[in-house]
Amino acid sequence: MDANEQTKSETDNHAKDRAELDTEIQRLGLDEETAGPTTVAYEFLAGGRVRIWDDWDSKVYASLDEAVAALPDWVGDGPDPPLPSYPAYRVLLDGGSGGEATTVTTDLDAACGWAEKWARGGEWDPYRPTWVRVRVEAVDDPEECEDFEVRIDPPTPECADGTRTHDWAEISEESLHGGVHSASRCRLCGLGRDRYSLYQRPDCGAIAEDVVMYEAGEDE
Numbered sequence: 001m002d003a004n005e006q007t008k009s010e011t012d013n014h015a016k017d018r019a020e021l022d023t024e025i026q027r028l029g030l031d032e033e034t035a036g037p038t039t040v041a042y043e044f045l046a047g048g049r050v051r052i053w054d055d056w057d058s059k060v061y062a063s064l065d066e067a068v069a070a071l072p073d074w075v076g077d078g079p080d081p082p083l084p085s086y087p088a089y090r091v092l093l094d095g096g097s098g099g100e101a102t103t104v105t106t107d108l109d110a111a112c113g114w115a116e117k118w119a120r121g122g123e124w125d126p127y128r129p130t131w132v133r134v135r136v137e138a139v140d141d142p143e144e145c146e147d148f149e150v151r152i153d154p155p156t157p158e159c160a161d162g163t164r165t166h167d168w169a170e171i172s173e174e175s176l177h178g179g180v181h182s183a184s185r186c187r188l189c190g191l192g193r194d195r196y197s198l199y200q201r202p203d204c205g206a207i208a209e210d211v212v213m214y215e216a217g218e219d220e
């Protein structure tokens with residue numbers, strides 16, 4: 001506790017500050033009466049500082065003004081309130097073989113957004129693009145569903161010095177599927193890179209644009 005920083009006289013002199021904080025706390029629903037997810041408490045410290053805390057956090061502000069200005073940050077601190085009756089959506093990647101998850105959210109659109117992010121966060125081929133089939137369906141009503149595809153491009157691998165900047169030397173260039181395929185190799189780390197303006201996907205034969213893939217360099 002900071003009780004030693006707080007003197008009796010300072011406490012007594014804070015009636016006006018207290019009223020200001022109380023008003024703001026009530027307005028934001030941070031008091032016990034409004035039964036929000038968060039209830040804050042405060043105390044006045046030496047030097048005009050104000051400490052605010054809840055069950056999860058405690059912060060000291062340099063002045064009353066700063067404390068009042070920061071109060072909105074405390075709204076929603078702590079565990080999320082119980083969810084309203086939002087529907088649950090099942091998410092399947094590649095028919096389930098790539099992963100399966102359930103998200104509880106407002107609607108199908110939101111579930112699809114979540115599903116795409118989740119898919120992108122997965123571990124995919126680090127050297128080649130991956131096309132992931134995503135299916136999102138409401139758990140209570142599989143008719144409410146959406147299927148789409150997410151293309152996940154490989155991140156640029158690191159070069160010998162740990163950066164992602166390579167010194168590319170072009171090896172070849174050819175025309176392919178009406179586009180251009182160029183191959184390069186990094187002079188520093190030996191990483192190979194193939195770029196295709198038009199690329200035929202091995203999984204379905206469809207043409208994809210601007211595909212980059214890498215090949216680890218061979219040991220010298």
Ligand SMILES: [Zn+2]
Pocket residue numbers: 158159160165166167186187188189190191
């Ligand atoms: Zn390199």
